[in-house]
Amino acid sequence: MQVNLTNTKQVESMPPSMLVSATYDNNSKSAVLKFYNPESQKLILWKDETGHKPYCYSRLSPDELDFLQEREDVFEIKTVQKFDLITDKEIDMSKITVADPLAIGGTSGDKSIRNVIETWESDIKYYENYLYDRKLIVGKYYEIVDKKLKPHDLEISDEVKIALKSLLWDKVDSESMVDSEEFKKYITEWADLLNQPIPKIKRLSVDIEVEAEIGRIPDPKIAEKKVTAIGMKGSDGFDQIFVLKTEGTEEGTNELEKDIKITFYELDKEKEMIHDAFKIIKEFPFVVTYNGDEFDLPYLYNRAERLGIKNSENPFYMMRDSATLKEGVHLDLYRTLSNRSFQIYAFSQKYTNFSLNSVSKALLGKEKIDYGLDFDQLSLYQTANYCYNDALLTFELTSFNKDLLMNLLVIIARIGRMPIDDIARMGVSQWIRSLLYYEHRRRNCLIPKREELQRRSEGVLSDAVIKDKKYRGGLVVEPKEGIHFDVVVMDFASLYPSIIKVRNLSYETVRCSHEECKKNIIEQTNHWSCSKRNGLTSM
Structure with a gap:
């Protein structure tokens, strides 16, 4: 993520606040962290003041890279020591x-260094680099004292400590680990982190309706059709719907509850309506949409530009495949709930279709409003009711079951070491990748390239025992045909993670470089595992 910020002031002090996101500011060419303060329910933006800059690594010596020094965007090339886990x-x-992330990668031709030479760690987003290098964890609390950022661990309640003792410390098995003390320390860190309290996050759901045209879906990039309604639902009880009057449309009957405020705008006041909506959106630290990356936010952004609203008054920033807020956090629930990890594990596959109607029906027992009419035939109040209901459904997807989804996003952000808005958009493989990157940086280990890992496995794969399978896989016992009684089912809880932990399996520990470890054979394979260090993934 990257934005253009204009009013990021130096923060001299900040009460304990939860880190929720990070971005790169094109104007100041620095990382910007976003903290949520539970007391004020506002975001505090902190711009890096350490002088941290984008970088990558090369195996070539500084002398061999001397030709890069001629570039104005290259600040320094120096020799550093990194630990290579493979060797x-x-x-x-x-x-x-370098001066700018684009000097590392992201542009075509020789403008990007990674297109000129072989590099390491050049495909990591800059703000992720910043988080890893500063050992910052999204979802953790920090404070600013005398202009310096430092962690702030909130006290865990006695009830939680007792529960941790009975559920974790009394049962954790560290005997199988090569370094049991390191493992116990690691578990302690995780327990403290995951049991930090999660605040109630102030947020606003937004939904828009656009002038209809039969047989054609409005293009958010062009945004040539008028925005006819903007529905907003806030976690603080805020309920507002803006409706643009259209020629020949009846007002109709108000079906909404009395405390939901409806504002009608004259046909020629669309610009004013969008401008007023922007003012409200800026008051909320989090904005929630359903398919807002693809439609609602790009449409509002481009429509505002088309109507002549200044960019400085527009709260949104468009990226290649998503939309964000310059000074807030945007969560697109369509991308979150279409993530199979949420669909299957969090919500037990209660829905199979990812439309707002299907998901809401499955999780909330509520549906979109269907008047049985084409959208251009709705009265003004029907349009208001339809739009507000979509905003309400979107909000309730984050609030049902005691803010379950919001809490899940915070927990996974803590685990994945990623901004909450990235967690909401990306899959489990990227969560795990980010965690492993963080652990490599914490240990000053070089992050290996995919090709290096592939070369390690060439010619040493276990022979497959099942036809047409690439790997050996698990043992499959042929069943005996017939009807059987008194059948007992045995199952291992978390089988694969347990095997990884017990066998100390990780890319650097399987077939490690130590001669003395080659006798530590993994049964029924031609592989061995390291007996000198804990593997990263086995921790």
Whole structure:
């Protein structure tokens, strides 16, 4: 994520606030962190003041990279030591520090260094780099004292401590670990982190309706059709719907509850309506939409530009495949709930279709409003009711079951070491990747390239025992045909993670470089696992 910020002031002090997101500011060319303060229910933006800059690594020496020094966007090339987990030794790498992330990658041709030479760690987003290097964890609390950012661990209640003792400390098995003390310390850190309280997050759901045209879906990039309604539902009880009067449309009958405010705008006041909506959106730290990345936010952004609203008054910032807020956090629930990890594990596959109607019906027992009419035939109040109901459904998807979805996003952000808005958009493989990147940086280990890992497995795969399978896989026992009684089912809880932990399986521990470990054979395979260090993934 990257934005253009204009009013990021120096923050001299900040009460304990939860880190929720990070971005890159094009104007100041620095990382910007977004903290949510539970007391004020506002976001505090903190711009990096450490001088951290984008960089990547090369195995070439600084002398061999001297030709890069001619570039104005290259600040420094120096030799640094990194630990190579594959060879289990420290190695010299050249660290190339640049002025802008695009100098590393993201552009075509020789403008990007990774297109010119072979590089390491050049495909990591800059704000992720910043979080890893500063050992910052999204979902954790921090405070600013005398202009310095530092962690703030909130006290865990006695009830939670007792529960942790009975559920974790009394049962945790560290005997199988190579370094049991390291494992116990690691578990302690996780327990403290995951049991930090999660605040109630102030948020606003937004839904828009656009002038209808039979047989054609409005294009958000062009935004040539008028916005006819903007529905907003806030977690603080805020309920507002803006409706643009259209020629020949009846007012109709108000079906909404009395405390829901409806404002009608004259036909020529669309610009004023959108401008007023922007003012409200800026008051909320989180904005929630359903398919807002693809439609609602891009349409509002481009429509505002088309109507002459200044960019400085527009709260949105458009990216290649998503939309965000310059000074807030945007969650697109369509992308969140179409993530199979949420669909299957969080919500037990209660829905199979990802439309707002299907998901709401499955999780909330509520549906979109259907008047049985084409949209251009609705009265003004029917349009208001329809639009507000969509905003309400979107909001309730985050609030049902005691804010379950919001709490899940915070917990997964803590685990995945990613901004909450990235967690809401990305899949489980990217969550795990981010966690592993963080752990590599914490240990000053070089993050291996995909090709390096692939080369390690060439010619050493276990023979498959099932026809047409690439790997050996698990043991499959042929069943005996017939009817059987008194059948007992046995199942291992978390079978694969348990095997990984007990066998110390990780990319750097399987077939490690230590001669003395080659006798530590994994049964029924031609592989061995390391007996000298804990593997990253086995922790």
